[in-house]
Amino acid sequence: MAIKSLDELRKIREASAKKVNLRETGNSSEDIIEVLIGMATCGIAAGARETLNTFIDEIDKKDIKNIRVIQVGCMGYCHSEPTVQVNIPGNSPVLYGNVDEKMAIDIIEKHILNNELLDENILIKTFEKA
Amino acid sequence: MSKIRSHIMVCGGTGCVSSSSEEIISSLKSELKKNGYDKEIKVVKTGCFGFCGQGPIVKIHPDNVFYVKVKPEDAKEIIEEQIIKGRKVERLLYSEPVTDIKLDEYSKMNFYKKQYRIALRNCGLINPEDINEYIAFNGYEALGKVLTEMTQDDVIKVIKDSGLRGRGGGGFPTGLKWEFTKRSINDQKYIICNADEGDPGAFMDRSILEGDPHSVLEAMAIGAYAIGANHGVIYIRAEYPLAIHRLEIALKQARELGLLGNNIFSSDFNFDIEIKFGAGAFVCGEETALIHSVEGCRGEPTKKPPYPAESGYNGKPTCVNNVETFANITSIINKGSKWFSSIGTEKSKGTKVFALAGKVNNVGLVEVPMGTTLREIIYDIGGGITDDKDFKAVQTGGPSGGVITKADLDTPIDYESLKSIGSMMGSGGMIVMDEDNCMVNIAKFYLEFTQDESCGKCTPCRVGTKRMYEILDRITNGEGVPEDIDKLIELGNMIKDTALCGLGQTAPNPVLSTLHYFREEYEAHINDKKCFTGTCKALAKYSIDPEKCIGCTACARKCPVDCISGSPKEVHVIDQDKCIACGACYDACKFDAVIKP
Ligand SMILES: Cc1cc2nc3c(=O)[nH]c(=O)nc-3n(C[C@H](O)[C@H](O)[C@H](O)COP(=O)(O)O)c2cc1C
Ligand code: SF4
Ligand code: SF4
Ligand code: SF4
Ligand code: FES
Numbered sequence: 001m002a003i004k005s006l007d008e009l010r011k012i013r014e015a016s017a018k019k020v021n022l023r024e025t026g027n028s029s030e031d032i033i034e035v036l037i038g039m040a041t042c043g044i045a046a047g048a049r050e051t052l053n054t055f056i057d058e059i060d061k062k063d064i065k066n067i068r069v070i071q072v073g074c075m076g077y078c079h080s081e082p083t084v085q086v087n088i089p090g091n092s093p094v095l096y097g098n099v100d101e102k103m104a105i106d107i108i109e110k111h112i113l114n115n116e117l118l119d120e121n122i123l124i125k126t127f128e129k130a
Numbered sequence: 131m132s133k134i135r136s137h138i139m140v141c142g143g144t145g146c147v148s149s150s151s152e153e154i155i156s157s158l159k160s161e162l163k164k165n166g167y168d169k170e171i172k173v174v175k176t177g178c179f180g181f182c183g184q185g186p187i188v189k190i191h192p193d194n195v196f197y198v199k200v201k202p203e204d205a206k207e208i209i210e211e212q213i214i215k216g217r218k219v220e221r222l223l224y225s226e227p228v229t230d231i232k233l234d235e236y237s238k239m240n241f242y243k244k245q246y247r248i249a250l251r252n253c254g255l256i257n258p259e260d261i262n263e264y265i266a267f268n269g270y271e272a273l274g275k276v277l278t279e280m281t282q283d284d285v286i287k288v289i290k291d292s293g294l295r296g297r298g299g300g301g302f303p304t305g306l307k308w309e310f311t312k313r314s315i316n317d318q319k320y321i322i323c324n325a326d327e328g329d330p331g332a333f334m335d336r337s338i339l340e341g342d343p344h345s346v347l348e349a350m351a352i353g354a355y356a357i358g359a360n361h362g363v364i365y366i367r368a369e370y371p372l373a374i375h376r377l378e379i380a381l382k383q384a385r386e387l388g389l390l391g392n393n394i395f396s397s398d399f400n401f402d403i404e405i406k407f408g409a410g411a412f413v414c415g416e417e418t419a420l421i422h423s424v425e426g427c428r429g430e431p432t433k434k435p436p437y438p439a440e441s442g443y444n445g446k447p448t449c450v451n452n453v454e455t456f457a458n459i460t461s462i463i464n465k466g467s468k469w470f471s472s473i474g475t476e477k478s479k480g481t482k483v484f485a486l487a488g489k490v491n492n493v494g495l496v497e498v499p500m501g502t503t504l505r506e507i508i509y510d511i512g513g514g515i516t517d518d519k520d521f522k523a524v525q526t527g528g529p530s531g532g533v534i535t536k537a538d539l540d541t542p543i544d545y546e547s548l549k550s551i552g553s554m555m556g557s558g559g560m561i562v563m564d565e566d567n568c569m570v571n572i573a574k575f576y577l578e579f580t581q582d583e584s585c586g587k588c589t590p591c592r593v594g595t596k597r598m599y600e601i602l603d604r605i606t607n608g609e610g611v612p613e614d615i616d617k618l619i620e621l622g623n624m625i626k627d628t629a630l631c632g633l634g635q636t637a638p639n640p641v642l643s644t645l646h647y648f649r650e651e652y653e654a655h656i657n658d659k660k661c662f663t664g665t666c667k668a669l670a671k672y673s674i675d676p677e678k679c680i681g682c683t684a685c686a687r688k689c690p691v692d693c694i695s696g697s698p699k700e701v702h703v704i705d706q707d708k709c710i711a712c713g714a715c716y717d718a719c720k721f722d723a724v725i726k727p
Contacts, residue, residue: 002388004396006274009265012387016266022137023191023255039216053170056135068192069135071216 021065033067033112034087040074046081047100054104055084062108077123086111097123136171136213137191140200141254143178143340144333144372146186150202151175154186157205162213171213177341177376179254181241183493184224189236189254196236197222227491227513241492244511246473248481249297249334249457250497253341258376261383264344270389272463273348276355277397282312285356289459291467293479298324298415298452299530299556299632301478301545307449310439311357314447319359321350322443322450324420325366325373328412329528330579332559334483335453337495339366339373342457343380347403349459351390354401357449362403365420367410377405412529412583413633417442417450419585430585431631452557454483474500478544482555488524488562489516501542504534508562519564523647527556529576529583530636532643533569552643554636568665569648570655573641574602580637591634594625598641606666610656618645664726670711676701678723685715685724 003009037043037052048071055069077083080097086107087093094117096107103121110116140146140155155173162168179187184198188208195218197208204222211217223232224239236242247253256263264270276285290305311319323346327335339346350362366374381403384390392400406424408414414429421443423429442448458480462470471479478500484507486496491513498507504524508514515521523533532553534541541547545555563572581595598621601614622638629635645652654660661669674685674694679701686694686702693709696702702723704715716724 002386002391003270004388006271006278006395009270009274009395012262013265013268013271016262019134020137020256020263020266022135023139037216039214041215044214052135053133056133056170060133070193071213073215073217 018060022068031066031089033089034085035067035069035107035112036072036075036085036087037069038073038075038077038081038083038085039071040078042074042078043081043083048082050101051082051084051099051104054101055108058105058108062113064108064112067112080123083123088112088115095123096121133170134172136193138171138173138208138213139176139189139191139254140173141177141179141185141187142175142258142372143182143185143253143337144370145178145182147372149186151186153202154188154200154205157202158209161205161209165209165214167209167213174257175259176256177253177258178337178495180245180250180337180495180497181492182495183491187254188222194236195234196224196239198224240510240513241494241496244502244506245497246481246499247497248461248470248473249338249345249454249483250341250495251461252345253337253495256342258341258343259379261344261380261387261389264342268464269344269460270348272460273351273389274395276352276463277395277399282356282358285352285463286312288462288467289356292462292470293467293474293477294455294458294462294470295478295545296452297454297458297482297557299527299554301555304451304455307439307451308353308356310437311359311447311449314440316447318361318444318446319357320443320446320448321354321357321359321362322420322424322448323350323362323364323453323456324415324417324450325364325370325453326408326415326420327367327370327453327557328410328415328583329530329557329559331487331561332485332528332557334485334495334558336370336373338453338457338483339370340376343373343376344384345460346453346456347377347380347384347390349456350403351394351401352459352463353449353451353456355399357447359449360400360402362401363424363443364403364405365408365414365424366405368407369410374405374407381405411585412579413585413631416631416633419631420450421448428585430587431633433630454558475542475544475547477546482543482558484526484558484560486512486560486562488560489519489564489567490514490562491516498543500544503540503542505539507543507560508539512562515562515564519566522563522565522567523569524563525553525561525572525576525640526559527554527636527639528559529580530554530632530639531556531559532639533563533572533647535647552639552646554639566663566665568606568661568663569644569651570602570606570661571665573644574599574606576640577602577637580633584633584637588628588630588634590625590628591630591637594621594629595634595637597621598625598638602641605652605655606661607668608655608659608666610652612656614656615645615649615652618642664711664713667711671706672704672709672711672713672715673706673725674702674704674715675723675725678721679719680721680723682719682721684718684720688714688718690714 084099188197294304295301419429419431438448483497586592664670681699693705
């Protein structure tokens with residue numbers, strides 16, 4: 001299909017941008033929200049992979065930009081796996097425990113989109129960025 | 131649709147492909163499949179990351195982890211540790227040569243810190259075989275803007291104001307060249323991309339074409355619109371099969387999307403590009419020779435004027451630009467001439483890509499703002515000289531350039547300053563030499579190349595470079611005579627003044643410049659029959675230090691021509707007339723008693 005105008009080009013760009021927005025371009029890493037998911041053996045056993053995929057799906061569905069979902073090794077809270085740390089630039093990091101698929105959706109809707117913390121599930125929130 | 135949560139980028143540049151990156155890709159894919167992760171993780175083959183000396187390179191997004199020297203058998207560990215468990219594979223991380231600190235993110239590496247990437251912006255970031263990825267990073271926006279919002283003169287003005295100069299060697303202002311070609315009135319005009327890249331050791335143009343082919347196609351279309359051409363030619367050497375393959379894919383995809391062909395962006399501008407292959411002769415990079423070669427004639431230069439802008443391909447006005455020159459165009463259109471001209475020095479704007487090679491720790495492709503010093507390139511980006519040896523000189527400008535010594539390491543690089551110290555920018559080859567490199571031998575190497583590549587059309591170059599080569603050959607064989615130095619200078623200057631094309635006019639440069647900075651080395655070869663570095667085998671005379679030799683006989687047992695005499699526990703002696711300078715005794719002696727010439 002031929003591109004006939006700049007608008008058509010931009011439409012293709014937007015559709016394609018989704019596929020490459022995981023890639024760090026070195027431009028704006030400052031204002032990117034990070035979601036770190038503990039993916040050590042204990043995390044995986046407790047369902048971290050499902051949690052991870054739920055995050056990816058929701059972010060895609062809600063078309064949230066400037067966010068990266070990164071898996072990390074064991075964060076040291078094996079009793080509360082899966083653990084998820086949310087780093088929003090300018091705020092101190094927040095660590096959640098026992099994050100299942102439903103809670104992943106909650107974290108996105110409440111914490112990431114509306115800046116409401118999910119108090120009852122927070123493990124800790126005053127520590128240095130991992 | 132995009133349930134993909136991670137991209138594993140594997141370098142698909144020529145350097146990494148030749149060290150098995152294709153196998154890495156297939157191992158990664160099969161490991162992903164085996165573990166059931168192939169639906170959420172994508173493996174992408176990219177262009178050159180520039181860090182070829184550390185290749186094959188694998189970079190993982192969004193984790194932003196950068197692995198070096200990866201082997202196919204590492205795929206399993208990368209998937210099991212990094213992808214499944216989120217743990218870095220420490221042993222594959224890069225460790226900084228000076229500090230030995232392991233670094234995971236590429237932005238922390240000295241190699242990348244001082245670089246500024248315009249021409250190489252997409253190399254290593256996109257899959258060059260997918261036009262959608264190019265479009266995702268703003269591709270074809272500049273062409274759309276040019277065709278729908280700008281006149282030919284607007285385009286020329288932006289390029290002129292940006293201060294962009296040709297990256298193929300000459301440094302001629304690109305906007306001016308476009309203006310001249312636009313002004314030549316004719317029913318048919320051409321735009322040609324010079325991808326001949328003949329400078330030995332240089333691979334910037336190849337990497338751009340392999341890593342980001344659309345950036346060149348888009349820029350050619352913009353240039354064609356500006357000068358009023360509708361036919362483009364890419365002249366590329368047949369020895370670049372991967373670049374040709376990617377170009378062919380790119381051309382096909384651009385045509386499918388109507389970005390090449392008729393009525394591009396619904397305008398009345400029609401443009402298409404064909405690829406022509408060169409046989410890899412250095413002289414065919416010279417624009418008049420290149421045009422003859424494209425026409426199917428012998429690749430021999432002709433005199434200028436007429437310049438191609440008036441009478442070029444098929445006798446029609448033709449604009450010839452280098453690959454890297456083109457690779458800057460779309461960014462200039464998108465970001466404006468002010469942005470571009472704010473980078474660099476007063477007369478040299480923007481960045482320059484160099485192929486850093488020789489005795490530096492970080493061999494690879496680097497792109498730096500004009501005005502960066504050689505010291506920054508060699509020590510900060512290049513990580514210093516290998517094995518902690520002493521820096522001796524760096525050759526820029528390839529066979530047309532000259533050497534730069536320690537005294538000029540702090541020269542900010544631009545077209546004028548390099549010329550003023552007897553070298554030139556050239557296309558961007560940069561070969562670093564240490565104390566072990568013999569300057570006479572380096573000069574001989576380049577002259578051997580140019581006299582071999584001389585097309586033979588004019589006498590000064592055909593015969594003159596041959597004579598110069600013969601003199602150098604004699605000197606390195608210990609048969610030099612004192613008059614040789616003056617003869618080299620006289621011949622060199624004569625060839626420079628009388629040769630027809632740039633090849634002959636610059637061929638003596640490596641000799642004249644090494645003579646200027648390292649005359650004493652020539653004199654030692656000629657008068658004392660000595661090559662300090664031991665490079666010139668005929669002059670290399672090994673000897674034994676009687677103070678240090680303890681008579682262990684190790685050297686005598688290793689000498690292939692039995693020219694070391696001495697009884698056990700007594701000082702050994704080398705018969706220098708028979709010595710073939712193989713160096714075996716030097717390696718054999720554990721007491722540092724053998725003296726290397
Ligand atoms: C012997 C010789 C070899 C050359 N080789 C190349 C080459 O490989 N690539 C290139 O772009 N220009 C080469 N040039 C320079 C071209 O003649 C021409 O100036 C250049 O392609 C113009 O493009 P630019 O203005 O974008 O630099 C060579 C010149 C000479 C004299
Ligand atoms: S200078 Fe050398 S390469 Fe150039 S035309 Fe003369 S002989 Fe040929
Ligand atoms: S350099 Fe080789 S040939 Fe010469 S003395 Fe040593 S071992 Fe023998
Ligand atoms: S190896 Fe060294 S120490 Fe031994 S005999 Fe030879 S020069 Fe002397
Ligand atoms: S070819 Fe892979 S980094 Fe250059």
